[in-house]
Amino acid sequence: MKGSFRQSMAWLHTWSGLIVGWVLFAIFVTGTASYYRPDITRWMRPELTRAEPMDAPALGAAAERAVAYLQEHAPQARSWFIALPQPDKPVLDLFWRTRPGEPPRQAMLDPRTGAEAAVRGTRGGDFLYRFHFELHMPPLWGRWIVGICAMIMLVALISGIVTHKRIFADFFTFRRDKAPRRSWLDAHNVTGVLALPFHLMITYTGIMTLALMYMPWGVTTAYRGDNQAFFAEAGLVTTPRPPANRPAALTPVGPIVERALATMPETLERLSVVNPGDANATVVAVFEEPHGLSHQHPQIAFDGVSGETLEILGGGLKPAAKTFTVMTGLHEAHFAGTALRLLFFLCGLMGCAMVATGIVLWSLARLPKANERAFFGLRLVQALNIGSIAGLPAAVAVFFLANRLLPADLAGRAEWEIDAFFGAWIVAALVPLVRPQRRAWCEGLAAVSLLCLAVVAADILTIPGHPLRLTGGGDPLFAWFDAAMLLLAGLFALAARKVLRYEAPRKESQRERSARPEPAASPVSPTRAPVRQTEPTHA
């Protein structure tokens, strides 16, 4: 590579950032939203109201009802997953896969009657969460694409650090009133550098959550490719038991639930029933993670026929396995309480801003001179920038809006919500192609703002139990969600106003010619000539 190490790193940073920028932006936005995945899901299922925690016999009885339902509706399934009712989500959430390759099936039951619960069909926050690492593609494809993007992100971070000449001198520098490119570059540097520990952590731990898929070769050589054997030996899952291929009746799960609850202090989260109806059936009780950084659910395995305890897993991991679970835990931040979660969320937003400013910078650095036409690649990049930076938030808002406005009993309702999400995104990405670029920015940002307001309006109008409609009652979740939406609406409105008021983008050559005198008080007013040299090397 010609030139110095730093120049080649600048080149690497520019182009690696551009080719994955839009996907990275989508990954960052949906990932940041996923810090509030349970809250989003709860907001999207307003029929479910918080309930008192159930005692052990009631939980046991609920689990029995789940098994009865599954024995009727999924007798052939190789495993059943039963999420037990929690105060925040007082339903039995069932999930099963009949055979590999078939899409999984799901049902939600009322834990007190065993009848299907009256809940609107929605994927809730799980849609954003899965989009974060599967992009709503076939899982294998989506995960590989996200993994490659994450790897390129890691390279872009490292090359960005090398490229940044004055990381400490410019640590606090954000010159919002200088030339547009300078302000954008400062914004890119500030959001990148201030949250650098977060960015490095989230990128590496993100790759690590799927590392055995991306880098299976250790398991290939040491375990002949048997992932389950590795997980079991590392103490991450209970030892798998192959089916005996002899039928046997499943033992009642009620007593199993009660024994599990008596063994572990943590909340019982779910049961997995592996090979139900087989003589080697196994029931695994999975608990919530104990308070700690590591993402590791205590588990107890029971024999599904005799009901005896087979294995208890609760901590005691060796250092490397523990590091693995801590990385996953750090990535998901389940451990974070309200305030710390807010900080993680803020760091996520800074990640979104870093990626967004980065891709905008690429196009700013290539603005045509006064007498030139924008080349096609530049126009495409500009349109894609608007389509992702304004388009994705608009699509998320439409997703929320669809949740409130679609009829509750619509067939295939959950898919309709997702169709609305993608429909809105496609429209938002296509419109900027035929609009002048600055107008398109302004319209896109204003549209997001209006959509966020519409979500709030729809929420208040369609939810009878909304705290604003009941004086002194109602679930505060709705008020918090709407407040966040209002905040976002305000931010996007502010951004739209800034774009509107912005002076037409001045070309470099014009600015050089009409070098206006800087106010004398300004401590750092670089004269025009050296600006081009001191302007940092990336962008």
Add this chain to the structure above:
Amino acid sequence: MTPSILAANLGLSFAALAALCLSLNRHHAEVFDRKAERAAVLRLRAFGWAAIAASLVVAGIGEGWAFGPVQWIGALTGAALGLVLLLSYRPRYVAPAALVALGVAAVPLSLAALAVSP
């Protein structure tokens, strides 16, 4: 306990970063309209790094040495973001805000110290 520890971390981080920021000539001039004296620079830097270290100790003791470092870095990031925005929009408020932040940090810390001492 946790919110007060986080408040202490945020306050210490903000004061520390403000001190480090004011030890840089460019920002010192933005805030005070003059260059920083050599001795002042050294004092600001010493205070800044000491407060960052103190924040880590507070987080470690208050939250344990697993969560502590996570919260320490989180608080530093949050405080830095606030500082940069303040510096950009209202540079004159940086020094008073740093003093307020130090006061905010002092309240839970002195309460904790009182609770520990007999």
Add this chain to the structure above:
Amino acid sequence: MASPARITPAERASVAGRIVLAAGGGYGVAALATAFLSLVLPLARAEAVAAATLLSFAVMAGIVVLVFALRTLLRATVAVAGLAGLLGLGLWLAMRGLAP
């Protein structure tokens, strides 16, 4: 600044070569290192695999930076090939040692 100034076909080819080398060579070296370390790290088997996998992508990132940092494409190719050769040889020996 990635100036859009004259870029010769030779430079283009060199850049393309580096991208291929960084992606393929980086992943290859990381994969070999993971497989090799999983077998030879003096830890319990599961621990060795976990530790090797934890390190794998740091290795890959290092190789990518190395490929773009070295002065000529030839040097970068030699470096990556040398590393891959060493690791491959080590892996071969380790696997022979494993299977009697």
